[in-house]
């Protein structure tokens with residue numbers, strides 16, 4: 001279905017060997033190495049990566065958490081090689097990050113990750129010093145001699161992990177990630193801000209790379225390394241700092257040349273201010289806004305985006321209203337702001353309002369995915385949002401609506417997940433049965 005192309009013997013990419021239809025699974029792979037993010041260790045099992053509120057810790061090192069004896073025994077094959085070292089360094093208050101943990105496993109298996117790009121020299125000097133410190137700490141914890149070959153191996157492994165690690169997501173995309181892993185072949189996928197595939201985790205920690213739109217024969221298969229709803233500045237800055245390239249995808253070039261228009265004109269309150277010309281689309285006078293005013297609005301929107309996720313219901317509503325005066329709803333910040341508004345409204349049990357907001361949110365997201373990113377709506381994200389809408393409608397006793405949303409959600413989600421591996425999908429199947437029974441009772 002795909003092949004690896006090697007340009008100038010240094011830049012690899014994945015290319016479609018035939019037309020790939022939207023929804024087709026392109027790659028399905030187990031990781032070479034994976035682990036839970038350090039800040040999620042108390043929430044997800046280090047072996048099966050499933051969420052649990054009753055994980056138990058390895059009593060010897062107190063670092064890794066497991067859901068049961070079986071997972072602990074399975075992981076012991078690897079963990080026995082590091083447990084003593086972790087106990088020793090934990091006592092010195094050294095923070096065992098996911099990077100350090102994976103580095104340890106790479107070192108212990110002596111996998112030199114030959115096919116993984118390292119970007120070694122591009123890392124800033126402070127980062128290279130950090131890699132050196134971590135390598136020294138690792139050898140010290142194992143009471144091993146520090147020799148140049150070992151240091152070189154450990155520094156290169158860290159650079160390779162930083163360049164190729166894939167974030168492991170929960171199926172509902174509710175967290176910023178539960179872990180990270182290194183997956184062969186997936187590591188050849190380059191970035192685009194208008195990706196044609198998405199990575200999902202149906203059977204943790206296995207990854208599935210799935211086409212989110214039709215891909216033509218010869219087209220490059222590309223995923224996104226970042227949240228595609230971020231603005232041009234953010235995307236380019238992040239990619240430059242972490243992956244050392246200037247993104248020149250079609251979307252970045254278009255936004256760079258034509259600017260974007262989502263800031264509301266503060267004079268007429270109707271038109272849009274173009275980020276390049278600072279002209280309003282409605283009153284159409286030149287220089288409707290100064291660069292400083294424009295930047296102030298962007299900063300304020302970023303601030304509101306952060307604040308709404310941790311505010312009370314009243315404050316969230318107030319902040320959303322302020323945001324609506326500053327920007328049109330297509331602004332990249334509204335996705336998170338709207339999501340917080342839905343959660344806050346559900347929190348105070350105002351289900352009818354939440355239902356209305358959720359419908360608006362889906363409309364808003366449609367705009368993003370269809371017009372800006374150019375994808376279809378057949379993405380898991382929409383499936384889960386439709387699932388939420390179905391739950392809300394069922395709760396509000398609107399069974400016919402609930403049935404319609406559940407069926408649409410199932411149609412999308414079964415392309416990505418199986419009910420045997422994804423408990424949330426199984427729940428959706430069961431709920432649809434309940435909804436259908438309720439409808440039969442009501443209308444027959």
Ligand SMILES: C[S@@+](CC[C@H](N)C(=O)[O-])C[C@H]1O[C@@H](n2cnc3c(N)ncnc32)[C@H](O)[C@@H]1O
Nearest residue numbers: 010011012117163164187188189190191243245
């Ligand atoms: C996970 S690797 C992708 C595969 C890589 N091209 C290879 O040969 O192994 C990530 C690295 O690929 C390069 N890369 C990925 N996407 C790119 C893009 N859109 N433009 C330029 N370089 C890119 C950058 O060097 C980045 O750090």
